[in-house]
Amino acid sequence: MALVISLNLMLIIIGLVAITRFSAENVSQQNIIRAAETHLQQALTSAYLVIQYHDATADRDVSFELNQARTELNKLFIESDSLDSLLAAIESRILVVQKLYDRVLSLGNVTTEGVAVSHLEDKMISELNILMEDSLTLAQSVTLQRQEALTQQLTLLLVAIFLLALVPIVFNLLLAQRFANRLKALVRSTQKISQGKLDIRVDSEADDEFGLIGQSINHMLNSLKTLTYSKAELEDIVRQRTEELNHQAMHDSLTGVLNRRALTTRLDEEVQRSRRHNHPLTLLFLDLDHFKQVNDHYGHAVGDQILQETCQALTECIRESDVLARYGGEEFAIILTDTTLEAGHELAERLQECFSTRFSRHAILEKPLTMSVGLTSLFPTDTLTQLFTRADTALYDAKNSGRNRIVIAQD
Template sequence: MKVSLSQRIYFFTVSCCILFAVIVGSIIWSFQKVELAFSREHYTQKVANHANILKQLVTSDNIYASDYNADNWLKLQSKLMNLLKSAPELTPQQQIIQNSINSQNQSAKQLFSKMNENKLNDASESIKNHLKTRLMIQLEVIRADSVQLSNMVQKDIYDVVQRQALFIFILLAVSILILLYGSSRLSKVFKVSLSEVKNAFENNHSGNFQKIKLSNQSDEFDSIVTAFNLMNHKLSETMVSLAMMKNIVEDRTRVLEQLSNTDPLTKVANRRALFERGDLELSRTDRIHNNLTLILLDCDYFKNVNDVHGHQIGDELLKHICKICNKEIRSIDFLGRYGGEEFIIILPDCDVDGGIEIAKRIQNSLIKDCLIVEGKELNVTLSMGISMLIDKSETFEQLINKADQAMYVAKENGRNRIEVSTSVSPV
């Protein structure tokens, strides 16, 4: 169908209107996205503040005192729970962290209730301190997850603003070019020149960036041809640059993903990656019906190491323990830092006997290859709790709790022991 020059001008005008509508719509959409991101940011700050206050209450008050009033702590914890229930809409990645916060909050509430129920009058000071430390760790994890969630939200704000600003700038530039060149010069073009320009655009669309060579020269088309040829030259360079940038972005993304899933001290998986792998192994177990065993290990008297030798030696000891564990576990096993001096080893397709065997290898290897501090051997032991998935409806957190209870029994029975959860009978 033959299209007249006036129709082309009309089409260009309509296109400009559409682009303007897209710009307005994009601005509105960007405002909504930024507003949602700020609401998420405000939410994460409130969660972090609540967690800090709860930690301060635990630190400043003697929760085991007979006259201790837990009302303030419980009221604040209730406010935190209500706040978590009123969380704004989150992305799937942010929701994972939100779920971790909810889980830790429930665990902290249960642990505090247990500690405050009878003041643990019959328990030793070490047990009381251990439980109090665990409560502080859980509150710190809530705060740390809130900070991580806040960082993700801030990045979302930056990405939305940057992406939309660039998009709006491109649309404005295209609109201006269409108005200035299309409206004033397309009305004066010749048929042959129009055909040649049309062919050049078709070749350009297919990736063939060739220069336009007009059969009939004209002042009206010379500037268009020059701009088009310059654009083609830049596009040909940009295509190469985009490919290089894509590779760089992909490499940086892989590095960032690895950093976000790695404990900065020990270089093993962090708590977030540990829970992600645990949920994955639970799904795989449910699908192919294989065994799943978990080892939770804790370094005995780790606080004494920090007190006597300093925190730097304590950090080196944690890294040494991770090296020993990585040497003794299988390639399909997964080691992660659960918190403090506690580590978890996920053992896919492994029963309790296999878990006990791996735990013994780790203990023996730690005895043979101990850490050398100032020319002297630093001998430490590990208390380990083992649990195995029995009920397919169990969650990964429940599996951890069973292993933690077994490890607690190992601590009570003298440390440097391997205990199996009471809900599991070794084969």
């Protein structure tokens, strides 16, 4: 029996030590333990009386004092408000029981009444077993609670670790998504720029690398727009200047009509068109009579004015399809498209009438100004030189035959 009690006590102590050892007794627990020890001491004293004197009253007192000691020890668990203090209470209770057990074992050395000692020992051991079973049950309960608490703490720790690991992952995912969205927007902007859309603007408000890239792209766009506008303006200037140069190269600077070079080019085109469509073509050469006297008498300024007025008068009398050009000096040429030699002669007469009307009573000139005309038509085998030569020869004949005349070139 004593061996069983000893083993039980050792198991309880080993179990408690395996869990942990706490020394957190407070003043209240110490008072409870002292009260329990007092009752146990009284129980032992009563037991001693039973053994020595066979006192029945003392025998009852043993049970009473043991119950009181158990009641006092149970207060330890009522006073315990935490797991740590509960473990300390169980440890204190075991120590008290251990003391009681040692005193019971010492009783055998006091008495010679084997029966009485056996009866008293059985009673004491029975009470001690109750105390030990309660303590063991509480120790197991505390162990389970401790394990559950540790499990909960471990679970909370794992959850905390998981959350701590999850937060940067989620943050990185959100950051990566934001990075991808901004990169896609940047790619779309650059694609539009590559298509020549320079009016777009890239987001440059963010204080990061994307903001710096946006600022650089916007600066580049401003530069490109400036260069584009400059290029457009330059192209417009070049185009206008080219047109001016082309106009100057093909037109007479004084009168504004085609010059000799443009006349040759245009006559070549009209000759080809006439032969292609088998249409007639007539060429007129005109020369102002005695124009040198006008320059000598009135000066070249008046002479230039007369040449300008001559072009105005001729333009008013010809058709829109006809081509007027200044051949040189006071000599002019007119290409009459889709016109026979006879029709060309009639037009030459109208031109002389228009010219005579314009200059018969001129505000500056004291004498009427007349004009000589020579004309010819295009022959199938003509070259431009031959056509020019025939018209020029006819004009020369008109001037030599008295001027103010119209002469048709001979075949």
